[in-house]
Amino acid sequence: MTTQHTSHGSALARFRESAGPELTMVLVGFVMAMTAPIELLYAIKLGLSPVLVTVFIVSSAAGLMLVDVLGTRVVTRIDARSTAVVGMAFFAVSEACYGLADRAPALIAARVVQGLASAVVAGAALQVTIRMRARPHRALGSNASLQMLGGSVGAPVGGILATQHAGVDGYRIAFAVCCGAGLAAGALVIVLLPRLPASHEVGGPRIGLPRLAVGRAARVALALGLIGNYLRSGIENTAFPLIGDAAGLTAAGIGISLGVLSMVEIVVLGTSGPLFEKVPPARALVWALGLGVIALGTLAVARSLGGFLAAAVLFGLVDGVALAAPPVLVVATSQDPSIAVANYRIACGVGSFSGSGSVNLLFGALGTMGCVVGGGLVLLCAAVLAGSRFLGEMRPSRAQ
Known part of the structure; x- marks a missing residue:
């Protein structure tokens, strides 16, 4: 019994080391690109004015910059796998909010949450690369290409789902499917990746301005x-x-x-x-x-x-x-x-x-x-x- 458990653990560890990060990047790219081609069209179909559409487009920057500016001392100091899981969960929430939105404030709020989730996932993906690969210069570009590869499949899938019903109903189906896919992806990340804690030398996580004193x-x-x-x-x-x-x-x-x-x-x-x-x-x-x-x-x-x-x-x-x-x-x-x-x-x-x-x-x-x-x-x-x-x-x- 103990031998079988050890063997199973070793097999899982070998799988995570050999293919875990790569499969994670493809999966993340697929899910996060599913509704990218239809979000702007959805806002227009809901009757947003040109000014509100512009606000909708740029509002994702609020969530992105919140994480990327104030969260650098959080993302870099916690377990990268946990960060990725939390990011995918937030992304699923944003997709659910899209599907339920029928007015501009709710739609823009969904966009802000989506920007936050995207920044968390992107930061986690970079931390996974540098913590799991001895030669990150090889893995950084390769992992980015794998995310794009997943996205090249995810975007058409979301577009096809959105055309299955007339009006906004098809769009809402696509958002619902993407929400479920985001939750499933978060669960799969736990299987695909080991725990990836930060170095003890960097200290505990805290919200604050990034350390910009670089050469x-x-x-x-x-x-x-x-x-x-x-x-x-x-x-x-x-x-x-x-x-x-x-x-x-x-x-x-x-x-x-x-x-x-x-x-x-x-x-x-x-x-x-x-x-x-x-x-x-x-x-x-x-x-x-x-x-x-x-x-x-x-x-x-x-x-x-x-x-x-x-x-x-x-x-x-x-x-x-x-x-x-x-x-x-x-x-x-x-x-x-x-x-x-x-x-x-x-x-x-x-x-x-x-x-x-x-x-x-x-x-x-x-x-x-x-x-x-x-x-x-x-x-x-x-x-x-x-x-x-x-x-x-x-x-x-x-x-x-």
Whole structure:
């Protein structure tokens, strides 16, 4: 009896070590992307005015920044598995609130809770990576690609569920299913991951402002993390659809282009670890950002699906490196990896929030050329930062 129990425990431990984090990332990505394509449409169908729709879009930043700014001394000091479970539970609650909402205040409140849950889960995912993997520079990009892979399946599933009934009923079915999936995912995380407590040296959890006293190289790396998420939120998720629509591309064509972009991005993220052992992450980032200028030019002159697909492939390469390199540099330039990735989460939140808003304003005021010129300036500034002497030829070693 004892032997069987020990054998079972050892088998579970081996499974958790070999496949637990990877399966967790796919599962989390799947659940959290299920209703992402339909939330904005749901708000419009409920009759929210353009002003309230805008408030709805940006309100998720409240929950995100609350966790990412005031919660860095909590997320980094508690068990990462417990954090992930709590985050998925909050996400399930937000989906239930979506389904029950019929007025703007309830809908916006659901959005705030969803932003909070997303930040908790994202922070937990980073802590899982650095606590379970001896070479986090390999796992950071790979785990991000696995989350995107799960999301690439989850988003169509949620969209299909939303079309099963007319009006808002189909949407509410999708939210209900996603709520159940979130609770199930939280339970599965307990099986997939071992307990992952924080180091005793960091002290107990407490709410407060993050520790931002980091060296100059780490500050440069954090700035690059902010810009990487600015590019994904502003160029990939905002400018690309807006410019495509303005050029007469159909919704299906835009969707196909963005699907191609995501698949290229997933491949780059998944192979970034071995790449950064051969090429310094900062140098790879300079090359990628230079390619981004070419990608913007391709997007500006594209008038057919073929042109947009070419731009999508280029942007997939650019965004993949721009998302993979900064967290590796942040960890490599900081003394405490847990605190480093918590600060990185703040940079991600600021970049994502500012990216979509500023690019949307640029497009509204100046059209396609405003997006292209503004995005090009951001790319050039980021390339200068990535090529600075503070990062130099730093690269993770194979022994890390």
